[in-house]
Amino acid sequence: MEVLKKILTNTKMPFCPGCGHGVCVRSISKSLENLGYGSKDVIIVSDIGCSGLVDPLFATHTIHGLHGRSPALGVGVTLGLDNPNKKVIVIQGDGGATIGLQHILEAARRNIDMTLVVINNLLYGMTGGQMSGLSTNEFKEYKHSNDDADPYDVVNLAHQSGAAFSVRVNNISNFTDVLKEAISISGFSLVELSSLCTSHGLKKVSEMKHYIVAEEKLTNNRPVGVSIKQNTISLLDSAKILTPQFNSKIKDSIGIVIAGSAGGGIQSAAKMLAQAAILSGLYATMKGEYPITVGTGFSVAEVILSKKPIYFTGLEKPNAVLVVTEDGWNKVKNRITDDSKVYVDAKVNSNNSFIAKDFLKAGGKKGAALSAVSYWVKESGVFPIQALIKVTEDSKYVTSLQKAIEGAEKLQELVYVEKK
Structure with a gap:
């Protein structure tokens, strides 16, 4: 283990006055420090909800997960680390435990060597005090809830699923x-800590005893779950190395936003733009955003091109914005600044003076984004258009992609149109 360092930062606790989460966080920190863990020895995996506010409080490695999914992330981190000197601590509320119960049971079934802390304040605190699957019948009666189903006993469920150690502490x-004992256990340990929610639940610790389940400690003597190691070829070994073949004239960095509709080749066009930039001796990043429906709605991609290494991939003020459909326009119109140069398809109702071209006509529904990218590359002179053509050569759609690029060549004369 590393030389001991404080587990907590000096960040102010973000919880409501009187909230029990602060006590839980300090107890987790103190138990780790008492056991000799340093800040770099610990990985905190947090959930959504009030318990998900803990990330900046810990000076450790932190990972923030989706609602209920933090135990699954914890399992992956633990098996990937495979290091007994490191400790994975997963923190979630009773709401997250309800939503992701299967992930808890799976971690217990496999007896993964990590500790899950369930902070149970008997309700969904962040969304207004709704009942959770761990809300007791007594508490639901106190809150006049019409939920008459018995709650889960997450401590017993974890035990029955094979957890090495599971306990409820009031x-x-x-x-x-108790946290020190749980963290010291080899295998999966679950600790349910009772917490106050002074905004939507109970106001005093003394009231809690009437509405919570009695303390309980359960153990199983089982071997620790491990991952089966396999010798496989790295995915990087088969990755194509892009060696610079062209030159770029940019001296700093440029941020480009490409926007359109899902299924319209937005992400592919952005990827090809980034690859062409690398072929031109630039550093490049690319990331996409689209709805969970994938096949409908908007699709947006961000690309950063730079002469120097890129350490931050956020793009707050894009230099160029390329929009080919109404879906894309509605998604990105509020991101345009006075310094953004905007290119839109002629059919987009942008209501502004932008460079308007028939990108859809030039490239078709799936090639309009690439046509817009090609037009911008040619007009800006950021690198030779041949670099963009080059990256299409390995695609099975090479003919249609190069047709979209050629279509942009016919749009080279700039026309500024005032949209009515």
Whole structure:
């Protein structure tokens, strides 16, 4: 282990006054420090909800997961690390435990060597105090809830699924000692800590005893779950290396946003732009955004091209914005600044003075984005258009892609149109 460093940062606790989450966070920190763990020895995996606010409080490695999915992330981190000197601590609320219960049971079934801390304040605190699957019947009666289904007992469920150690702790003064015991266990340990939600639930610790389940400690003597190691070829070994073949005239960096509709080749066009930039001796990043439906709605991609290494991939003020459909326009119109140069398809109702061209006509529905990219590359002179043509050569759609690029050649005369 590393030389001991404080587990917590000096960041102010973000919780409501009187919230029990602060006590839980401090107890987790104290237990880790008492066991000799340093900040770099610990990986905190957090969930959504009030418990998900803990990330900036810890000076450790942190990972923020989707609602209920933090145990699954914890399993992956633990098996990937395969290091007994490191400790994975997963933190979620009773809401997250309800939503992702199967992930908890799977971690217990495999007896993964990590600790899950379920901070149970008996409700969904961040969304207004709705009941969770761990809300007791007594508490639901107190809140006049019409949910008459018995709650889950997550401690017993974890035990029955094979957890090495599972415990419920209601007494705040015992939090640290029990957490130390749980973290020291080899295998999967679950600790349910009772917490106050002074905004939507109980106001005093003394009231809690009437609405919570009695403390319980359960153990299983099982071998620790491990990942089966296999010798496989790295995916990087088969990756194509892009060696610079062209030159670029840019001296700093340029950020480009490409926007259109899902299924319209937006992400592919962005990827080809980034690859062409690399072929021209530039550094490049590319990331996409689109709805979960994938086949409908908007599709947006961000590309950064730079003469120097790129350490931050955020793009707050794009230099160029290329829009080929109404879906894309509605998604990115608020990101345009006075310094953004904007290119839109002639059919987009942008209501502004932008460079308007028939990108859809030039490239078709699936090639319009590439036509817009080609037009911008040619007009800006960022690198030779031959670099963009070059990256299409290995695609099975090479003919249609190069047709989209050629279509942009016919649009070279700039026309500024005032949209009515």
